[in-house]
Amino acid sequence: MSEDASARATRARELRHEALGLEPERLLTMYRQMVLARAIDRRMWVLNRQGKAPFVISGQGHEAAQVGAAAALRPGVDWLCPYYRDLAFCLALGLTPLDFMLSVFARRDDPSSGGRQMPSHFSLPKAHIATTSSTVATQVIHAVGIAYAARARGLDEVAVTCVGEGSTSKGDWHEGLNFAGVHRLPFICIVQDNDYAISVPHRLQMGVDSVAARAAGYGMAGVTVDGGDLLAVYEATREAVEKGRSGRGPTLIVAKVARFTSHSSDDDQRRYRPPEELEAMLRRDPVERFRTYLQQASLLSDQDDERIQQECTSEVDRAVQIAEAAEPPDASDIYRHVFSESGPG
Numbered sequence: 001m002s003e004d005a006s007a008r009a010t011r012a013r014e015l016r017h018e019a020l021g022l023e024p025e026r027l028l029t030m031y032r033q034m035v036l037a038r039a040i041d042r043r044m045w046v047l048n049r050q051g052k053a054p055f056v057i058s059g060q061g062h063e064a065a066q067v068g069a070a071a072a073l074r075p076g077v078d079w080l081c082p083y084y085r086d087l088a089f090c091l092a093l094g095l096t097p098l099d100f101m102l103s104v105f106a107r108r109d110d111p112s113s114g115g116r117q118m119p120s121h122f123s124l125p126k127a128h129i130a131t132t133s134s135t136v137a138t139q140v141i142h143a144v145g146i147a148y149a150a151r152a153r154g155l156d157e158v159a160v161t162c163v164g165e166g167s168t169s170k171g172d173w174h175e176g177l178n179f180a181g182v183h184r185l186p187f188i189c190i191v192q193d194n195d196y197a198i199s200v201p202h203r204l205q206m207g208v209d210s211v212a213a214r215a216a217g218y219g220m221a222g223v224t225v226d227g228g229d230l231l232a233v234y235e236a237t238r239e240a241v242e243k244g245r246s247g248r249g250p251t252l253i254v255a256k257v258a259r260f261t262s263h264s265s266d267d268d269q270r271r272y273r274p275p276e277e278l279e280a281m282l283r284r285d286p287v288e289r290f291r292t293y294l295q296q297a298s299l300l301s302d303q304d305d306e307r308i309q310q311e312c313t314s315e316v317d318r319a320v321q322i323a324e325a326a327e328p329p330d331a332s333d334i335y336r337h338v339f340s341e342s343g344p345g
């Protein structure tokens, strides 16, 4: 082996993805999932500003945390009780751009709710993604219940839920984590801490830097990771999944992320975040960060990147075109899922 080749081999061994056992192809799939999520997310804001989508809520800045966590799960086996920023998480588990756009346009065939809920209230039963309520933190209780059921049935499934840091102030979160700790459930709570709950900053939400500090109070492991670092989140989640699956109890993971957009399309974060803070936050782009990692590891050429970007854009174009032309829900079934259809009367 020449000196150059030997130096390259040494460097390759030192690469973090290799230590984690992640093949280059897998990394490119993850990168593509992030690029696709970003492309869809950007497009939905355009649709909102065009007056075609009345409300959108975004996951930009959270992609590495979500794709990294999803990579540690078995799609269709483990469970996700998501929250409204989990677009990239759901795409990585099997939601398609068309599925999502059908919800943005509130169409009949939207798999999440048949156009009944706002977009980003994800649900995809075949991918084991459970439906979400707008009421924050209710999904924590659902995930704990799923983990309890998995245990009772002797299945090795793990239930994951995601919330924002602000939602950890709600009773459901505390009750859910307490129950999971008591019963040592295969449960993982991923807090995507983006520093804000709408306009309320982290420091006014809790007296600790990371809500992971509370894990000990529920008898579970608590870890804080850099949520802009896909590999760090993958590693933390994989460890938590192994722990849950082998009966060693639940884990609380706090992923520190950036919220690139305002809370929702009905908000303007420039009114409560100083310009310097916004500028610094926008430099924490997880997609760019992973791209740089791949380029430095010689796993992604400029041409490959260009191709991936173009493919994702075309996929979004197609999804928008089909969803926009799709049928709206039938007015006659407006009460479905509201009142019982089989009970008396």
Ligand SMILES: Cc1ncc(C[n+]2csc(CCOP(=O)(O)OP(=O)(O)O)c2C)c(N)n1
Binding pocket: 085, 134, 135, 136, 163, 164, 165, 166, 167, 168, 170, 192, 194, 196, 197, 198, 259, 263
């Ligand atoms: C019980 C409840 N209270 C208030 C709201 C309104 N609300 C929706 S999102 C949100 C902020 C949540 O912040 P955080 O948990 O940090 O998540 P993020 O949006 O920052 O990702 C609030 C207060 C709600 N949906 N449910």
Ligand SMILES: [Mg+2]
Binding pocket: 164, 165, 166, 192, 193, 194, 195, 196, 197, 198
């Ligand atoms: Mg938040």
